[in-house]
Amino acid sequence: xxxxxxxxxxxxxxxxxxxxxxxxxxxxxxxxxxxxxxxxxxxxxxxxxxxxxxxxxxxxxxxxxxxxxxxxxxxxxxxxxxxxxxxxxxxxxxxxxxxxxxxxxxxxxxxxxxxxxxxxxxxxxxxxxxxxxxxxxxxxxxxxxxxxxxxxxxxxxxxxxxxxxxxxxxxxxxxxxxxxxxxxxxxxxxxxxxxxxxxxxxxxxxxxxxxxxxxxxxxxxxxxxxxxxxxxxxxxxxxxxxxxxxxxxxxxxxxxxxxxxxxxxxxxxxxxxxxxxxxxxxxxxxxxxxxxxxxxxxx
Amino acid sequence: xxxxxxxxxxxxxxxxxxxxxxxxxxxxxxxxxxxxxxxxxxxxxxxxxxxxxxxxxxxxxxxxxxxxxxxxxxxxxxxxxxxxxxxxxxxxxxxxxxxxxxxxxxxxxxxxxxxxxxxxxxxxxxxxxxxxxxxxxxxxxxxxxxxxxxxxxxxxxxxxxxxxxxxxxxxxxxxxxxxxxxxxxxxxxxxxxxxxxxxxxxxxxxxxxxxxxxxxx
Numbered sequence: 050x051x052x053x054x055x056x057x058x059x060x061x062x063x064x065x066x067x068x069x070x071x072x073x074x075x076x077x078x079x080x081x082x083x084x085x086x087x088x089x090x091x092x093x094x095x096x097x098x099x100x101x102x103x104x105x106x107x108x109x110x111x112x113x114x115x116x117x118x119x120x121x122x123x124x125x126x127x128x129x130x131x132x133x134x135x136x137x138x139x140x141x142x143x144x145x146x147x148x149x150x151x152x153x154x155x156x157x158x159x160x161x162x163x164x165x166x167x168x169x170x171x172x173x174x175x176x177x178x179x180x181x182x183x184x185x186x187x188x189x190x191x192x193x194x195x196x197x198x199x200x201x202x203x204x205x206x207x208x209x210x211x212x213x214x215x216x217x218x219x220x221x222x223x224x225x226x227x228x229x230x231x232x233x234x235x236x237x238x239x240x241x242x243x244x245x246x247x248x249x250x251x252x253x254x255x256x257x258x259x260x261x262x263x264x265x266x267x268x269x270x271x272x273x274x275x276x277x278x279x280x281x282x283x284x285x286x287x288x289x290x291x292x293x294x295x296x297x298x299x300x301x302x303x304x305x306x307x308x309x310x311x312x313x314x315x316x317x318x319x320x321x322x323x324x325x326x327x328x329x330x331x332x333x334x335x336x337x338x339x340x341x342x343x344x345x346x347x348x
Numbered sequence: 349x350x351x352x353x354x355x356x357x358x359x360x361x362x363x364x365x366x367x368x369x370x371x372x373x374x375x376x377x378x379x380x381x382x383x384x385x386x387x388x389x390x391x392x393x394x395x396x397x398x399x400x401x402x403x404x405x406x407x408x409x410x411x412x413x414x415x416x417x418x419x420x421x422x423x424x425x426x427x428x429x430x431x432x433x434x435x436x437x438x439x440x441x442x443x444x445x446x447x448x449x450x451x452x453x454x455x456x457x458x459x460x461x462x463x464x465x466x467x468x469x470x471x472x473x474x475x476x477x478x479x480x481x482x483x484x485x486x487x488x489x490x491x492x493x494x495x496x497x498x499x500x501x502x503x504x505x506x507x508x509x510x511x512x513x514x515x516x517x518x519x520x521x522x523x524x525x526x527x528x529x530x531x532x533x534x535x536x537x538x539x540x541x542x543x544x545x546x547x548x549x550x551x552x553x554x555x556x557x558x559x560x561x562x563x564x565x
Contacts, residue, residue: 051456058453254437257399258498259427260454261420 059267066244066272074276077240081280084233085327086287088226089315093288095218097312098211111175111185113192116199117168123197124171130195131173136188138176145169170199230330237273237334244269245342252346266339273335274328281327285320349375349506349537350396355405357391357561365391367561369405373539375505378532380551381541383558389541392558393508396539397429398422409506427455430499430536432509436491438483444470444494445479451502469501470494473527489520496527500536507531509540525551 067074115123124142131140148169152161161168177185189201245252252265296312303310314320350373357366365388373379381389394400395407398414407414410428417425438447448469452462470476473493475486483491492512499507509528513521521544529551532538557564 054458055456058456250437251439251441254439255450255454256423257397257426257431257437258451258454259423259425261423264423264454 055264056267059264060271062268063271063275066268067275073240073243077236078276078280078283080236081233081277081327081331082283082287084229084236085281085284085323086291088222088229089284089323090288090291091218091222091225093292093312093315095215095222096315097310098215098218101310111177111189112202113173113175114199114202115171115197117170119171119197127173127195127197130192131175134188134191136177136179136184138178140173140175143172143174145171148172230326233277233327233330234334234337237276237331238338240276241269241273241335241338242342244272245339245346249346252343256346262343265343266336269339270332270335274332277328277331278324280331281324284327285314285323289314349373349377349410350539351406351408352392352395353406353408355395355402355407357388357395357400358403364561366395366402369561369563371556371563373537376532376535376537378529378538378540378553380553380555381539381558382543382545382555383541384543387558388561389543389558390510393510393539393541396506396508397431398425427451427502428504428506430502430504430507432492432495432499432507432512434511434514436483436495438491438494438498440482440484442482443479444475444481444483444486447483447494448479448497448501450498455502465501466497469497472500473497489516489523492516492520492524493527496524500531505535505537507536507538507540509538511541511543513542513544 113127115127119127124144128142131137145167148171149161149167152169177188179185185203189203192198192201255265292312292314299310299312315323352369352371355366355369356364358364369392381392383389391400395402396409396414398417402415405415409425412425414425439450445463445466448466449462452465457465467476467479470479473496475490475493475497478486478490483494486494492515496509496512499509507528512528513524516524528538528540
């Protein structure tokens, strides 16, 4: 009972402290918020791009376009050639009528309808057996030499590049998070140092009348925890506001590409994780600082 | 209750504040500690409360060897001692009531219990009507009484007072001494230091005289 009560008193003191120095604690909370919003913003961008990557053909898919003027015989010849390719696991014809129908359902459909004739070529989607780049290159080179073929698009190429870029972005996010996490320790440590100095008398008197070190430490640690949680929440708000402003533009760009892609915040558990981690870091920073300064006061 | 045996306190630089001090204060006794300033009175009180440690010798308080006490056990020793300071050591960022409650909050008393006990202590020193004030608005004598209320609020068995009458005029000092005697009458062991010998002679208590770190009874 008394143990709970002691913690309640410490929490109350921490809140009081938060209210007592509105400007400096507000500024500190703001700094924490900004420090959190950088990696969180980058992370948000990454998960959105990853989501976009998920919509892309994950398989190692190759698209083969026939020349615009190709007729039914050309189509048959290519079909036969494809059947004879041992490197292929399968293929599928997307004829120009079918392609037009699909396209009409998207936002560019109206433009297509305005055109006098179907501008789309016949195409095949190919599923190669191997994903080995050199083998694929060989296969692409062979098919490129066929007279009926206009172009070959290896869809996974830029998806791979994007994936590599995302992996790099992820590393960057972690690096940023670690660096700013260390900065958080310093920021909170400094704030606590100022508090310990301004509350020197209170600490000294409390110790003289029987306060344990943990009694003295607790409000500072809770203060750090609260400030960290508040700061992180502010960081989440910053990112949300940024998304709110960027969102419409991204939607517009996505609409131009006939995609329904829209920016969204990380999931709630991830956001809670960010808040909890920041609070924990700030708690540790506060404990480290108060321990160091208590030792100074003891001398 | 308090037992000093061949206690020496030497500070860095070789200065000896206490030289081979031995004495005993019994349970429920009221003892006055006299000596000019710099005689070692504060050092002696600090050794009892575990604020400082002796260079050699033993300090027993309530049967506990303070000189050998672990750092973590010191707070619990102090909860059985009421400390009264010449400079009061009040906290001016909170009310009279909150100042008195501090030892109870530290010990984890419930809110209602703490409030009740703090009121009783304030009443005891005649400051109940001032509980909501900031101690800044109290006179020197009242601040000293507030410091006393804070020292007795958790009912310690020992009171250590370092020059409690030092800054007060004679009438106030008499008041404070009467207050201490009333605590002593209910069984509290009291050790009270002062540099004012003339003032002590009127009181019927044992006097320990410190002179340059040595003791004469």
